[in-house]
Amino acid sequence: MKKKKFLFKSIFSKLTTQHKRNAPLPLTPLLLTLILVSVIVLGSGADKSIYRNIFSIQPASAQRITPSDVWQIVYQQLPDFPQENKYISKENGKVAESNTLANRLIRYHIYTKGRAPIYRLDWKLTLADYLGVNEIMYDTTYPGNDALQKNPIEGDRKAIKSLTRSQRDALVQVLVNIFNPTSQNTVPPNSNTAPSPTTSTTPQPPQQGGAELLK
Secondary structure, eight states: OHHHHHHHHHHHHHHHHHHHTTOOOOOOHHHHHHHHHHHHHHTHHHHHHHHHHHHHTHHHHHTSOOHHHHHHHHHHHOTTSOOOOOOBBTTTSSBOTTOOHHHHHHHIIIIISOOOTTOHHHHHHHHHHHHTSSSOOOTTTSTTTTTBSSOOHHHHHHHHHTSOHHHHHHHHHHHHHHHOGGGGGOOOOOTTSOOOGGGOOSOOOOOTTHHHHHO
């Protein structure tokens, strides 16, 4: 600590002396070396703190699920979901088994349309695209068009249309749960629960004696 103060004082005294003489301060190699050493010594504590902060967030970021991994989890939870992975790769002429419907669906949702993967409504909008009741899907921008010999867009749309409504709802729920695990802790309201008297919208007859209370 004493060495740090000594370095700082020596540089400061040299700067003030030169300023009193009203002469420009020459940037000699010795002066540059002193400034550099003092900055390194005095800032070493902050540098270590920054270093620790940067590397302390790496484990958290490493645990995040990437879109390229999600499609495998989808098939683990929905084994009956159509694979649609018999298309031939342009690169090697072999069947691209990892280029599945779930893979392309997720890439279309996130990258092509730029929709958030954590909300049910956004996934329903994407499925509505496949069903032809929402936004237009273009062949040239559909995932797989650049990697497969045949554009899979028509086959994918037929596969989504073949699903029942309950199957589509299950797919949406699985995708939301993967990207947003906290959504699983949300308890949906029970539709069988009778509404409380305070929330009833049925008009109630006036109570007797109400006029007397207003006097």
